[in-house]
Amino acid sequence: RKEVEQDPGPFNVPEGATVAFNCTYSNSASQSFFWYRQDCRKEPKLLMSVYSSGNEDGRFTAQLNRASQYISLLIRDSKLSDSATYLCVVNRPNSGYALNFGKGTSLLVTP
Amino acid sequence: NAGVTQTPKFRVLKTGQSMTLLCAQDMNHEYMYWYRQDPGMGLRLIHYSVGEGTTAKGEVPDGYNVSRLKKQNFLLGLESAAPSQTSVYFCASRTGTGLSEQYFGPGTRLTVT
Numbered sequence: 001r002k003e004v005e006q007d008p009g010p011f012n013v014p015e016g017a018t019v020a021f022n023c024t025y026s027n028s029a030s031q032s033f034f035w036y037r038q039d040c041r042k043e044p045k046l047l048m049s050v051y052s053s054g055n056e057d058g059r060f061t062a063q064l065n066r067a068s069q070y071i072s073l074l075i076r077d078s079k080l081s082d083s084a085t086y087l088c089v090v091n092r093p094n095s096g097y098a099l100n101f102g103k104g105t106s107l108l109v110t111p
Numbered sequence: 112n113a114g115v116t117q118t119p120k121f122r123v124l125k126t127g128q129s130m131t132l133l134c135a136q137d138m139n140h141e142y143m144y145w146y147r148q149d150p151g152m153g154l155r156l157i158h159y160s161v162g163e164g165t166t167a168k169g170e171v172p173d174g175y176n177v178s179r180l181k182k183q184n185f186l187l188g189l190e191s192a193a194p195s196q197t198s199v200y201f202c203a204s205r206t207g208t209g210l211s212e213q214y215f216g217p218g219t220r221l222t223v224t
Contacts, residue, residue: 004153032210043201043215044154087153096142096161097205098169099213101153 003027006088006102014110017078021105023071023088030100032091033064035073037084038104044087047073078109113137115216117202123222124192132187132219134202140214141207143185145169145177147198148218154201160185161207192223 006023013019025033033050048055050062050071061074071088088102118133134143141162146154156169160179174196176188185204189196202216 041199041218043217045215046212049210049212092156095156095169096144096159096167097207097213098144098156098159099154101146101155103151103153 002102003092003100004088004090004102007105008103010106010108012108012110013078015078015080017109018074018076019078019107020075021073021086021088021107023073023102025069025071025088025090025100027090027093027100028066028069029093030090031093032097033071034089034099035060035062035071036087036089036101038087039084044089044101047086075107078107080109080111083107083109115202115204115214117200117216117219119219120217121220123224124189125224126193128192129188129190130192130221131189132200132202132221134185134187134204134216135183136204136214137183138204138206138214139182140204141182142205143179144203144213145175145185145187146201146203147171148201149198157187157200192221194223197221197223 035047036044037047038044054063059076063072085104087104092098144159145157158177163182200219203213205213
């Protein structure tokens with residue numbers, strides 16, 4: 001089983017829509033959780049860290065359920081500029097804070 | 112600050128050739144990483160370093176060697192390139208504390224023919 005699994009996508013949504021991405025992870029020893037954004041052929045960039053209490057950054061809300069090892073990302077009022085691949089990321093225990101990445105979910109926001 | 116830089120940006124190798132990819136960071140970060148990204152797959156950890164002079168194997172280390180002689184540099188070597196090593200290689204670094212972010216370089220696109 002892959003360490004981090006995500007919805008395969010792609011997600012095509014109109015501007016202004018709300019879209020949700022889901023992710024599960026297999027290693028219960030993981031302690032750090034993130035969503036990264038990757039634009040075509042570019043490096044990944046941190047979108048937000050994910051905390052057990054849930055956290056919000058503008059139009060983006062992330063949730064973590066440690067009991068079911070599930071992470072989510074909600075994007076409200078989608079913009080054209082949100083089009084990208086969203087990577088669910090979990091730390092690799094005992095690997096110097098290295099990261100395990102999901103394959104990513106592609107989002108295309110259309111006019 | 113330049114952040115994390117990678118050299119070269121692109122390279123084409125023939126099978127059996129060797130090369131070194133250079134990663135440099137100017138943020139005084141302790142931890143550095145090499146990942147590879149293949150189509151339809153997430154980034155996978157090749158090797159990592161928790162400080163100057165230290166290295167460790169990641170998920171897919173075979174066919175690669177690394178060195179961290181200076182804190183700011185992390186080198187990835189391919190001794191005898193194979194077509195299976197065609198990939199995009201990303202270097203990253205972070206500080207040694209808590210939930211700090213990993214900063215990624217722009218990537219090196221390597222093709223082995």
